[in-house]
Amino acid sequence: MKTAAIIGGGVIGGGWAARFLLNGWNVRVFDPDPEAQRKIGEVLGNARRSLPGLSDAPLPPEGALTFHAEMADAVQGADWIQESVPERLDMKLKVYRGLQEACDPGAIIGSSTSGFKPSELQEGALRSEQIVVTHPFNPVYLLPLIEVVPTKANSAEFVAKTQDLLKSVGFFPLHVKKEIDAHIADRFLEAVWREALWLVKDGIATTEEIDEAIRMGFGIRWAQMGLFETYRVAGGEAGMKHFMAQFGPALEWPWTKLMDVPEFTDELVDLIAGQSDAQSGMHSIRELERIRDNNLVGMMRALKAQNWGAGAVLNAYDAALKPGALPTLDEADLSQPILTLSRAVPLDWTDYNGHMTESKYLEAFANSTDRFMEIIGCDSDYISSGGSYFTAETHIRHIDETHAGARIAVRTQMLLGAGKKLHLFHSMYEGDTLLATGESFLLHVSLDTRRPCAPSDAIETAMARIAEGQAELPYPEGAGNAIRKPA
Structure with missing residues (x-):
C-alpha cells in the first residue's frame, strides 16, 4: 500500500488527503493548526459521501489516516508528498528544505501552488529534480484536473511517473510544458x-x-x-x-x-x-459544499454516459478498477452466494427521503443479474450469437435504509438453473447489514424467434457447477414471497 504525506491540511490539503485515502493509500498529515484534524474530518465526510459513487466499480479499501506533530515523521518513507501551505514563497522554500532532509529521495514532492512557477520552488533545494507543481482544483477529491508543471530539472521519467500515479487515483494530469505564472x-x-x-x-x-x-x-x-x-x-x-x-x-x-x-x-x-x-x-459553507458536490457528481456521471470530457476520465478509471473486483466462475467460492455487485451508492441514486430510491434497487439487482449471466457464459459475445435471458418476474423487498456513499455488495444464490429456466435470489448488504433482496425469474430466449429455448451446453454446464456447489445452502428467507392481499 502506498503512502502520501500531506503538508498543510486546509481546504486543498484536506481534499488531497481524501482523494488518496479513499483510493486505498495511507495518508499522513502534518499541519500545526490545532483544528486540522476536525477540518480534514469534515472534508473527508463530504468526500466519503460523494467520491465513491462517481465510480461504477468498487474503490480499494480505505487507507489509514494519521496526524503527526513533526513534519519529518509525516514524510519519512512516503511515496508522494503534497505541499499545500499558504502562498508565500519563503514559507514554501523553508518547508522543502525541512522535508527533503527527512523524505525518501525517490518520493514525488508536488506543490498545490496556483501561482508560483516550479523553478521558483526548486531554488536552493537539496534535490530540485524531486519538486514539481501539481496544481489541483477544488474540490480536489472530485474534480479530475491536475496541472503538472515541471522544469528541465525534472526528468521525463519523473514526469511520466508523476502522471501515472495521479491517473491511478482518478486524476487527469495536464502536462504544462512551459512554466508560466499561474499556469493555464x-x-x-x-x-x-x-x-x-x-x-x-x-x-x-x-x-x-x-x-x-x-x-x-x-x-x-x-x-x-x-x-x-x-x-x-x-x-x-x-x-x-x-x-x-x-x-x-x-x-x-x-x-x-x-x-x-x-x-x-x-x-x-x-x-x-x-x-x-x-x-x-x-447556507452554511458545509451546506454549499454538499450542494456543489451533488451538482458536480450529477454532471460528471451524465458525461460518463457519453464517454466525454470528465466522464471519459471516470470511465477509464473504472476500467482500471474493475479487473479482479468481481470473481469469475473459477474464482468464486461456489458453496456460497456469489458476489455479483460491489460499488458505492452515488448521490444521484438517492431520493427526497435521503436514501436510495426504489428504481435504483432494481437497477442494482439488474446489474447483479447481468453479472451472473456473464459468469455462466451469457456474455456480450454469446448474446451477439443469438441467445440471451429475458426477465419474466421480479420481486424486491426493502429491509433497511442505505444512503449516498454507502458501499454496497450484492451476493447471488441460484435457486434454479436448468434448461431454459434461471431463478436467482440477490441479497444486498452494507457490511453485515442486509438492506434488500431481489428475486428474479428469467427464461433463456432465442433472439431470432423471441421464444424460450434451451441455452448452450457451456451455460448448462456452468449452471450445473453452481447448482452442485450451492446445493447445501438453505432456501433463503423471503424467496417466493409476494405482496399479500389485505384481509
Missing part, C-alpha cells in the same frame, strides 16, 4: 474574476446576476466542451475559421477591462461581500 487554468479564472469585479464596481450587475450568467449559459458548455471546441461549433458548418473571421473584429472593441484592475477599496470589498451574503448567506 487560473489565468482564465483571473480574467473572468477581474471583469466580474468591474461589473460589480460599476453597478452593471450583482454577484448573483454574474453567477447566473455563468451557470445558466457558457459555464455548462465549458464543462463538457471547453473554450475552443465550443467556439468551433459556434462557427457552424464552416468551423473555426468562420468563427474567427466573424468574431475576430470584436477583439478590438472596448468591451472588457482585462488590462485594468479596479482599485481594491474597502467599499468594493463591502459591496461584494454584502451582495454575496444576500445571494448565499442562507
Whole structure:
C-alpha cells in the first residue's frame, strides 16, 4: 500500500488527503493548526459521501489516516508528498528544505501552488529534480484536473511517473510544458474574476446576476466542451475559421477591462461581500459544499454516459478498477452466494427521503443479474450469437435504509438453473447489514424467434457447477414471497 504525506491540511490539503485515502493509500498529515484534524474530518465526510459513487466499480479499501506533530515523521518513507501551505514563497522554500532532509529521495514532492512557477520552488533545494507543481482544483477529491508543471530539472521519467500515479487515483494530469505564472487554468479564472469585479464596481450587475450568467449559459458548455471546441461549433458548418473571421473584429472593441484592475477599496470589498451574503448567506459553507458536490457528481456521471470530457476520465478509471473486483466462475467460492455487485451508492441514486430510491434497487439487482449471466457464459459475445435471458418476474423487498456513499455488495444464490429456466435470489448488504433482496425469474430466449429455448451446453454446464456447489445452502428467507392481499 502506498503512502502520501500531506503538508498543510486546509481546504486543498484536506481534499488531497481524501482523494488518496479513499483510493486505498495511507495518508499522513502534518499541519500545526490545532483544528486540522476536525477540518480534514469534515472534508473527508463530504468526500466519503460523494467520491465513491462517481465510480461504477468498487474503490480499494480505505487507507489509514494519521496526524503527526513533526513534519519529518509525516514524510519519512512516503511515496508522494503534497505541499499545500499558504502562498508565500519563503514559507514554501523553508518547508522543502525541512522535508527533503527527512523524505525518501525517490518520493514525488508536488506543490498545490496556483501561482508560483516550479523553478521558483526548486531554488536552493537539496534535490530540485524531486519538486514539481501539481496544481489541483477544488474540490480536489472530485474534480479530475491536475496541472503538472515541471522544469528541465525534472526528468521525463519523473514526469511520466508523476502522471501515472495521479491517473491511478482518478486524476487527469495536464502536462504544462512551459512554466508560466499561474499556469493555464487560473489565468482564465483571473480574467473572468477581474471583469466580474468591474461589473460589480460599476453597478452593471450583482454577484448573483454574474453567477447566473455563468451557470445558466457558457459555464455548462465549458464543462463538457471547453473554450475552443465550443467556439468551433459556434462557427457552424464552416468551423473555426468562420468563427474567427466573424468574431475576430470584436477583439478590438472596448468591451472588457482585462488590462485594468479596479482599485481594491474597502467599499468594493463591502459591496461584494454584502451582495454575496444576500445571494448565499442562507447556507452554511458545509451546506454549499454538499450542494456543489451533488451538482458536480450529477454532471460528471451524465458525461460518463457519453464517454466525454470528465466522464471519459471516470470511465477509464473504472476500467482500471474493475479487473479482479468481481470473481469469475473459477474464482468464486461456489458453496456460497456469489458476489455479483460491489460499488458505492452515488448521490444521484438517492431520493427526497435521503436514501436510495426504489428504481435504483432494481437497477442494482439488474446489474447483479447481468453479472451472473456473464459468469455462466451469457456474455456480450454469446448474446451477439443469438441467445440471451429475458426477465419474466421480479420481486424486491426493502429491509433497511442505505444512503449516498454507502458501499454496497450484492451476493447471488441460484435457486434454479436448468434448461431454459434461471431463478436467482440477490441479497444486498452494507457490511453485515442486509438492506434488500431481489428475486428474479428469467427464461433463456432465442433472439431470432423471441421464444424460450434451451441455452448452450457451456451455460448448462456452468449452471450445473453452481447448482452442485450451492446445493447445501438453505432456501433463503423471503424467496417466493409476494405482496399479500389485505384481509
